[in-house]
Amino acid sequence: MREYEVTITETLEMTVAVEAESREEAQQITSDNWKNGDYILDADHFKDVTFRTKGRNRDRDER
Numbered sequence: 922m923r924e925y926e927v928t929i930t931e932t933l934e935m936t937v938a939v940e941a942e943s944r945e946e947a948q949q950i951t952s953d954n955w956k957n958g959d960y961i962l963d964a965d966h967f968k969d970v971t972f973r974t975k976g977r978n979r980d981r982d983e984r
Contacts, residue, residue, distance in 0.1 A: 924977045932969040933962040 937960060941947035954960060 925974050926977055928973045930971045930973070931967065932971075933966040934968040935960055935962050935966050 937951060937954075939947045939950050941950055951960075
């Protein structure tokens with residue numbers, strides 16, 4: 922049997938309302954608030970999951 926590495930990527934999503942002078946400022950405010958822990962995304966914010974698989978290479982000594 923071969924060994925495989927499977928990467929699991931979960932996507933969480935939350936939409937927040939932000940008052941700002943521009944889109945860039947709104948994004949910066951939201952980023953800062955997220956970094957400060959003002960927005961906590963958990964299982965209730967689950968959006969999607971993907972699985973990516975690749976085979977592992979054997980060491981040359983195993984051939």
